[in-house]
Amino acid sequence: VIAKSTCVSRSVCTDMAGPDSHQEYFLIGVDANGTFAYGFTSTFIFKLDIYANAYIVNTTTAAVWPGQGFIPHSMDVADDWAVVAGYGYTIEYKKDYAALACLVNLTSFARASCVAITTETTFLIPADVTTYNEPYELSVGICGRKVVVGVHRLSIVTVLYNLGTVLNVSRIN
Numbered sequence: 001v002i003a004k005s006t007c008v009s010r011s012v013c014t015d016m017a018g019p020d021s022h023q024e025y026f027l028i029g030v031d032a033n034g035t036f037a038y039g040f041t042s043t044f045i046f047k048l049d050i051y052a053n054a055y056i057v058n059t060t061t062a063a064v065w066p067g068q069g070f071i072p073h074s075m076d077v078a079d080d081w082a083v084v085a086g087y088g089y090t091i092e093y094k095k096d097y098a099a100l101a102c103l104v105n106l107t108s109f110a111r112a113s114c115v116a117i118t119t120e121t122t123f124l125i126p127a128d129v130t131t132y133n134e135p136y137e138l139s140v141g142i143c144g145r146k147v148v149v150g151v152h153r154l155s156i157v158t159v160l161y162n163l164g165t166v167l168n169v170s171r172i173n
Contacts, residue, residue, distance in 0.1 A: 024071070024132055025042065025071060025073055025132075026041050027039065027041070027072055027073075027075045027084065028040075029075050031077055031106075032078075032079060035051065036048065036049060036056070038075075038082060038106060040072045040075055040082075041072065042061065042070060043060060043061055044060050045064060045109065046058045046059075047106065047109075059109070063111060064104065064109055065102070065112060066102065069088055069097070070087070070088035070100070070114075071086050071130050072102075073087065073136070073137060074137070074140045075140055076140040076141055077142070078142050078162075080106050080107050081105055081106055081162065082104045082106055083101055083102065083103060083162075083167070084101075084104055084112070085138040085139075086099075086138065087124060087129035095126065096124075097129050098118070099116065099120070099124075099138065099151055101114065101117045101140070102114040102167075103162060113165060113166045114167075115168070116169075117149050117151065117172075118151055118154060118156065120154065134152070135152055135153035136153055137152045138152070139152075146159065146160070147159070147160040147162060147167065156172055158171075158172045159172075
């Protein structure tokens with residue numbers, strides 16, 4: 001049961017995505033203390049103080065994601081950082097996608113530091129990464145400074161390490 005909401009009444013609610021639009025992927029995570037909720041999409045992000053029922057951040061992702069084409073698919077939240085895995089352009093003008101893991105500072109929401117999580121060289125079909133397609137799903141888990149990202153369609157797991165401002169690929173299994 002949800003005890004708090006940003007809705008003043010049933011008819012007066014905060015419209016996150018805008019009228020006549022939806023997000024194919026709308027990721028929500030909560031910090032370990034249960035104090036803040038974080039939301040990530042391809043077009044906006046937010047940080048909600050759960051107890052005060054107030055947005056701390058509610059903005060577009062232009063300054064956070066590595067480019068306009070980034071589509072988040074999965075995330076996990078640590079204390080003051082998160083890892084969001086998704087598909088983004090390796091070369092923006094060519095519109096070639098790659099699986100990326102992005103380190104997001106949950107305090108400043110500065111530009112995320114992203115790293116490719118596969119060594120795959122085959123072209124990813126844009127329609128398969130921008131709309132829900134089960135084989136293209138990703139999963140993320142954080143434990144301490146280590147991060148594990150699963151890539152369903154390739155049956156691989158990538159182990160990353162948070163070096164503070166960047167993620168380092170430790171191994172791909």
